[in-house]
Amino acid sequence: MMRPYTLRARRFGFSMLELVVALAMLAVMVGYGMPAYVAHAARGHRIEAVVALHRAAQYVAVRMTEVDIDSQPALPAGLDRVPEHGRIAYRIEWVPAADGRAGxxxxxxxxxxxxxxxxxxxxxxxxxxxxRSNRVARGGGVDAQACWAGRAA
Known part of the structure; x- marks a missing residue:
């Protein structure tokens, strides 16, 4: 004896209601997860910038002891950007002291x-x-310690 069509079809797939509920749950998870992901990525970029600054400082300290830096200072490729590969987030620049001293x-x-x-x-x-310090383009103070630790909002 053959079973009715509705019983046989229901056993092999999802109903439209089940699909809509699953998609709604996925949308809620993405809605909560995306801001956390963006904050995590920003923290990673900040920490990479701090590491790159310290690497560049080591390079500059060595270069200043070896060579007279009367020419325009420049960082080598790889030290001049964050991250070293991929989409650039920060540009690293070496700026000599305005007063002409060795700073x-x-x-x-x-x-x-x-x-x-x-x-x-x-x-x-x-x-x-x-x-360490931070310069913010728009007005307002920033917690430099939190920024340098990667925890800024």
């Missing part, structure tokens, strides 16, 4: 249109003495 600053500047453009931490600055 310098190294900046990690968020790239226009990059993933960190408009970030609350702004530009990371590391000077010759290891002093």
């Amino acid at each position: 310098y600053e190294i900046w990690a500047i968020p790239v226009e249109g990059g993933p960190m453009h408009g970030d609350a931490c702004g530009t990371f600055v590391l000077d010759r003495f290891g002093m």
